[in-house]
Amino acid sequence: MIKTSDVSELQAISKQVRREIIEMTGAAKSGHPGGSLSAVEIVVTLFFDVMRHDPANPAWPGRDRFILSKGHACPVLYAAFAEAGYTPKEDLHTLRKMGSIYQGHPDKRFIPALEASTGSLGQGLSIALGMGVGLKLSGSAARAYTILGDGEIQEGQIWEAAMFGAFHKVDNVVAIVDYNKIQLDGFVKDIMEIEPLADKWRAFGWHTIELDGHDIAALQVAFAEAAATKGKPSVVIAHTVKGKGVSFMENNPKYHGVAPNADEVRKALEELN
């Protein structure tokens, strides 16, 4: 597996992951490309730089944990898994097909290296915090990372978990909000406004970092800052663009849950060359 702190190398992996997202959702003819594309730099920075993990030894107890709480964005996770060597790259096109390990939402039964089965929104933060508490009890230095959707944090359980994380000082957990401003039915501000978002997390007692979620260098700094923050969990509010990297998908609510057709795949791959 490539492991690098070099921003241009991480950008190159990001481009490759974007291509795979387009190809696999195109082949599946369904899926969630928009919210996968928005989370690419976050996932790539975690998997290929920040997190301690070993695809050759996925059950290593000391590994950092990653939970894609917004499970519908699994194409980005599958692409990262394949690039890292956890799962076969040549099978990515089987996404969502009968018998594929690349299920419609992340399913531990098919990919044991997944840390959680997700897809029902609002639950990943709690799971990550439970892991964080358990890892601390075991004296492990491992950390847990979870990516939340912006629409997802409308779920009440997120705020139960937010209270829990600060109260129990679960400082080995980092939540990243993929704040792409769009959910299935339209713009977040029109469906159920979540602002003032940073104020909410601060009020709940979390160390709160706000950044451009496509800026890999900024993400690297933020994850280092989170790791250095003791006594409270950290949240990274990552401002992102839904559909990032493909002009006609960017900021377009349509591509939350609609896959590109063959023409669109071709156009998108040209842009991602």
Place this chain on the structure above:
Amino acid sequence: MAPKFELKLGMATREAFGRALVEVGRANPEVVVCDADLSKSTMTHWFAQEFPARFVSCGIAEANMVAIGAGLASVGKIPFVSSFSCFVINKGFEQLRVTAAYPGLNLKVVGTHSGISIGEDGPSQMSVEDISLACSLAGFTVLSPADEVATMAHVRLAAACYGPVFLRTGRPKVPVIYSPGQQFEIGKAIQLIDGSDVTLIATGLMLAEAIRAQQILATEGISARVVDMHTIKPLDREMIARACKETGAIVVAEEHLVDSGLGVRVAQVVAQTSPCAMEFVGIEDTYAESGTPEGLLEKYGLMAREIAAAAQKALSRKK
């Protein structure tokens, strides 16, 4: 001669749970307990006193608590998450389904205050759907012990087995049925009394009522077999099939909605094996009310006399 049961009042099954939890906590450092601000009622406070670092206070947030438990299980802990049965099952159901059952995690869920015998607090705190809901979680083991001996054994079994478990306990003190040292096995029902005319299958606190019903029936010249169905899932199909075959009539008694609990599950096995006359004693399609536990069990038809009457009814249809 049927064995004699004194049915002397013992401790509540929730209390037995709390005491056994300390025991399993001493035996296994991986045991962690989560509670949602009810530890003085669920009796997890004893564990909290002895193992404060392994007691995770979750506040009044059951959905989060269940998924915290899932996270703990994911990193190798043996989490027991506990609350009133209605709260942990109903408010945590989606989390039980997706974060625990679906990946098949080693999570132990303990509901206390099940049934209507919680008494004065009334229906918002009563759990009359938990057997049904817990059984609908694929891969879950569902345990419903009848007394303190069974409960303590079940807590040890739950801690020792790998996989998701729901353990159902109650608020009131209940009669002691088993002698200390009684062995239990998940999925193996226990035949307490043999009989040839009808089988009374009961779970939880209804087991003592079934034993009393057997005594009533004996005075009416009817020989009733009594079976403790302490494991509701997986069911002991062999025990049920044998009861059909050998006694030709079955009554199922439970402190749960009669339309969706143990009875319908037993009936499914009966339909698949050797059909026989069946009757069901449970809570009809309603919510109960405030009252004393005894008063409620009486008013809502969960006494020995209802089990005996149901047995007579089943016998009248026996071929």
